[in-house]
Amino acid sequence: MNIIEFKDKEQLGKEAAAFIARSIESKPDAVLGLATGGTPTETYKELIHLYQMKQLSFKQTRTVNLDEYAGLDSHHENSYMTYMKQHLFDHVDLPEDQYFLPNGHASNLEEECLRYEKLIQDLGGIDLQLLGIGQNGHIGFNEPGTPFDSKTHVIQLDENTRQANARYFSSIDEVPKYAITMGIASILSSKKILLIATGKSKAEVIKQLEQSEIHPDFPASALKLHPDVTIFIDSEAGSLR
Ligand code: PGA
Secondary structure (H helix, E strand, O other): OEEEEEOOHHHHHHHHHHHHHHHHHHOOOOEEEEOOOOOOHHHHHHHHHHHHOOOOOOOOOEEEEOEEEOOOOOOOOOOHHHHHHHHOHHHOOOOHHHEEOOOOOOOOHHHHHHHHHHHHHHOOOOOEEEEOOOOOOOEOOEOOOOOOOOOOEEEEOOHHHHHHHHHHOOOHHHOOOEEEEOOHHHHHOOOEEEEEEOOHHHHHHHHHHHHOOOOOOOHHHHHHHOOOEEEEEEOOOOOOO
16 A cells, blocks of 8 residues: 655645546546545546546546445435536536446345446456545445455445435435445455545544554455555645554
């Protein structure tokens, strides 16, 4: 794991976007694994900027997102499909039939997980996976205890995760209790991984990530099993190292 610290979240966003852009430049039809949440918004803003400056095109790129809430229609204001459209897809030249998220509203969620995992394989696997990290060490929605050999699956969200995400909903009761997430094995199958973390609230988990043993109780520790992981943090997230 190669950890690089930047001054603030704005600089990190620029560098993360440049990292992703390099991947697309070297392989225009790259498969990008994308993440949602508060952390990547700056990165997506910078990717849109690069597109607007005509320095980047997503015309041939394919994207697969890490996760989606179960029970929310893709048009729901809090679905991750809506997030991705608002923060990236609606602002760049990525064709509509080239971005994919799990369907959290599928009538059979187990079948949907199998379909999604197969879709990733059929696309040729993920070239670069962007990840955030939860305060409890989750990657995607792989909460502590998730086996490292897990593929895309349905997961019950930790209370800690629901509370962290309640800020986007009118109340905690509205936050879904389940989600579909790529598994740890799905994530580790990516050729390259970029994890980003910003702010004081991530300082403890970044310290833990550096020091932890490899164990399912701390899902992000699985990244130590991967040969090509880059971690971008800002000075606040690095403040307890
Ligand atoms: P955040 O979420 O970017 O909103 O902090 C990250 C995560 O939970 O993986």
